[in-house]
Amino acid sequence: MEITPKARPVKNQPTKISIFINVHDGGQHPIARPSVKGVKINKSNWNKKGTTDKKNWVKTSEPNHRVINQKIHDLMIQLEAELKGFTTKEILVEKDKAISGGQNNFVKYFETQMNDIRNLTTKENDKYAIRQFKLFLEANDLIGIQFKDINNRLVKDMYNYFLENCSVGSANQYFDRIKNCYNNGVADEDLKFSTTKNPFFKFKKESVKKVNRGLTKSEFYRFKRYEAPINKPKWKHAQMMWLFELWGAFRVKDVIYMKWHNVVNTDNGFMFDFFTSKNGTRVFREIPFNVLELLIPQMALYYPELVEEYMSKVAKNDIQKKKRKSQPEKKELSKQEIFQLYNEGMSMEDIMKIDDRKYLTNTPEQTESFNELLDSNTNKMMYNILDMIINNNGDEFIFNHGKVDDLTHFIGWDKDEFERYKNAATKNYGALQSIRKKLDIKVKFTAHVARHTATQFMLDGGASNHEISEYLTHSNLVTMEKYRQTLGNNAGKLSTTLSDFIGDDK
Numbered sequence: 001m002e003i004t005p006k007a008r009p010v011k012n013q014p015t016k017i018s019i020f021i022n023v024h025d026g027g028q029h030p031i032a033r034p035s036v037k038g039v040k041i042n043k044s045n046w047n048k049k050g051t052t053d054k055k056n057w058v059k060t061s062e063p064n065h066r067v068i069n070q071k072i073h074d075l076m077i078q079l080e081a082e083l084k085g086f087t088t089k090e091i092l093v094e095k096d097k098a099i100s101g102g103q104n105n106f107v108k109y110f111e112t113q114m115n116d117i118r119n120l121t122t123k124e125n126d127k128y129a130i131r132q133f134k135l136f137l138e139a140n141d142l143i144g145i146q147f148k149d150i151n152n153r154l155v156k157d158m159y160n161y162f163l164e165n166c167s168v169g170s171a172n173q174y175f176d177r178i179k180n181c182y183n184n185g186v187a188d189e190d191l192k193f194s195t196t197k198n199p200f201f202k203f204k205k206e207s208v209k210k211v212n213r214g215l216t217k218s219e220f221y222r223f224k225r226y227e228a229p230i231n232k233p234k235w236k237h238a239q240m241m242w243l244f245e246l247w248g249a250f251r252v253k254d255v256i257y258m259k260w261h262n263v264v265n266t267d268n269g270f271m272f273d274f275f276t277s278k279n280g281t282r283v284f285r286e287i288p289f290n291v292l293e294l295l296i297p298q299m300a301l302y303y304p305e306l307v308e309e310y311m312s313k314v315a316k317n318d319i320q321k322k323k324r325k326s327q328p329e330k331k332e333l334s335k336q337e338i339f340q341l342y343n344e345g346m347s348m349e350d351i352m353k354i355d356d357r358k359y360l361t362n363t364p365e366q367t368e369s370f371n372e373l374l375d376s377n378t379n380k381m382m383y384n385i386l387d388m389i390i391n392n393n394g395d396e397f398i399f400n401h402g403k404v405d406d407l408t409h410f411i412g413w414d415k416d417e418f419e420r421y422k423n424a425a426t427k428n429y430g431a432l433q434s435i436r437k438k439l440d441i442k443v444k445f446t447a448h449v450a451r452h453t454a455t456q457f458m459l460d461g462g463a464s465n466h467e468i469s470e471y472l473t474h475s476n477l478v479t480m481e482k483y484r485q486t487l488g489n490n491a492g493k494l495s496t497t498l499s500d501f502i503g504d505d506k
């Protein structure tokens with residue numbers, strides 16, 4: 001039995017055609033010729049060589065070609081189900097099973113492989129790649145392409161399409177993901193597909209000329225000291241978030257998705273405990289106090305009055321510290337000095353007041369103890385506020401204004417959720433570029449600038465490649481070597497911690 005889409009002229013409309021399904025059982029006449037309701041297309045947009053697996057009877061130049069092709073396909077399946085006494089689902093399953101060996105649908109195989117990927121970043125890259133690949137197929141009427149259809153010419157056309165619609169870096173990334181899927185298919189014994197010539201072999205891609213670099217120390221300190229205007233809260237948010245990225249040498253995605261429950265209160269202080277999105281590496285690090293202070297604007301979104309009280313006490317402490325520092329250091333009077341003052345007519349009572357070291361001396365050790373006492377009281381306040389947020393709002397995002405509904409975690413992303421993530425990242429990027437222009441910083445704040453800057457600071461401090469690679473959570477030293485080649489390696493002492501840069505006011 002043959003079930004075939006056909007076209008016929010539309011009365012009084014010479015440039016238009018309608019579509020019907022011709023059902024023929026081998027007899028002299030068709031047994032049915034139902035029309036695809038509500039469909040009229042330009043005559044030139046009909047593809048006589050269209051096939052069921054590609055669903056390409058109507059060319060992409062026709063508006064709503066996808067909808068029309070789907071209507072044709074659905075009607076054909078419905079007719080076949082009625083004639084065979086099956087359900088439409090059973091017919092679809094039967095057709096799906098019929099595709100085997102070299103006839104395997106490439107896109108379907110790609111999507112199946114993608115679902116099995118555990119690395120969340122790789123899965124996202126695959127989603128972008130297959131999206132661009134589908135657009136390329138649609139533009140060239142190649143929907144439903146099989147492994148056997150992929151040849152040198154198609155690979156070249158695909159790469160050129162990527163270059164026309166994406167940056168060189170993205171085009172290369174998408175190309176590599178398609179190539180990887182093809183190679184997996186060749187190696188897959190269940191697929192039973194073989195080829196004598198791999199169309200991706202020795203294909204030359206364009207080189208990416210642009211190389212990220214980190215901020216210089218001068219640029220970094222300008223950025224760190226910048227006071228964002230009160231009417232630009234997003235600038236302050238982006239600034240604190242970037243400094244937090246720098247401290248941990250985190251990826252932007254990881255920082256966007258950090259939640260308050262990732263901050264853990266232990267006997268040794270507050271720790272950060274989470275798994276990276278790139279390779280699932282667990283990061284468990286102590287958070288220095290000056291890094292915790294970066295979270296104060298976010299804490300204020302939950303307990304504004306308590307944070308305001310804390311900031312007020314910190315300001316008073318600073319005044320007392322400056323006052324103490326301005327006092328001259330007083331020493332104990334010697335016996336000769338006491339006798340001299342007494343002989344000059346000063347009473348012993350007045351002399352003892354001068355020599356009361358308990359209140360009047362100001363040695364560096366006493367000044368340090370005095371400052372620590374002041375800080376310990378205010379620090380307890382901040383720790384209490386942080387504990388309340390962790391206990392009451394632990395499942396909310398740290399750098400997302402506490403709006404839990406805006407984003408879900410990586411697993412199970414749909415298109416809308418991914419767009420929300422991109423929106424959050426884009427807003428942050430825009431705010432950073434505004435600050436950059438304001439401060440005349442030449443380096444653009446791309447996704448990896450914080451990691452490049454952190455790497456440079458650690459290299460300057462004398463840290464080894466292995467130490468830095470572990471801190472960056474690289475899966476191997478090869479990736480770290482790429483960073484080193486980009487930034488250069490300066491000899492020096494063992495790396496000072498990145499938190500020192502955040503707290504340092506040079």
